[in-house]
Amino acid sequence: MYESGSGPASEAETRVMQSFIEREQPRVTVWYHQALRIVVKSTGDAKLERLYSARSGLPRRSLPRYHGTAISWQNNAFPGDTAFVVELPGGALPPTGVRRHAGAVLALARAVAPPHEVRKPIPYGPERRADMADYAQRHYGIHDFRLRDPKVIVEHYTATSSFAPVFDYFSRNVPDPELNELPGVCSHYVIDRDGTIYRLVPTSIMCRHTVGLNWTAIGIEHVGQSDAQVMENRRQLASSLRLTRALQGRFGIATRNVIGHNENRDSPFHRERVARLRTQTHADFPKAVMDGYRRRLDALPAPASLR
């Protein structure tokens, strides 16, 4: 439609669409027009437009006189979301074209949808909760087992070759051999070699995985013997990046606060009341590896914003 009406949002259809969008707040909106055969550049997420362009075969171009459209209103009103225009060819789309464009829409959906999580909870009853609250009191001065408003995500690897021994180890609420404390160590997520994402503990509860940061950090373990092995495993890395990206969106966590265990002491959120533990760290996922991980994270579409 090219008629703009007597003023902004003057037409009944426009008002109906506005209230629909305000109510649903779609993460991605594609507006179809004809017949310029392009994906129109917008101020939304260019990565999503490029993805649509690659899948549909329509080139991505700017259209300088596209002012006052629903797209600019949406992209300004909902900055975490993306709306853009696809200008189809004229006439009816042939079946191959329908399939290509439907495939492009599905690719967008996959790019922004949170990944599938397999729930595999470890026992975390009243005793372990009390142990966690006591730990938080000793180390952070907070008597609480709940993880409130997490600010950091910490990446680890398990130093095992499979998931089962990790699950068994995290399930036992026994003092750890290194620091000899309760509760037993755990992490919220474990990502297996085949890319399966297991959720062991809800993100509303603290886990003991990183000295100095357990009070505010979500822990993600990766089954593997080294961080290099994880970074070279395409399926595992893809799951890791998608999960981390989704958590970033859910909790509003900046990419700089997605860190490796080895970076714990450099985090602005690091705190530790026990002096001898203030410099404690582990060797997994050092800065050199995490710089590459964070670059890959930022190459993904922006996460859905916290609502």
Ligand SMILES: [Zn+2]
């Ligand atoms: Zn670790």
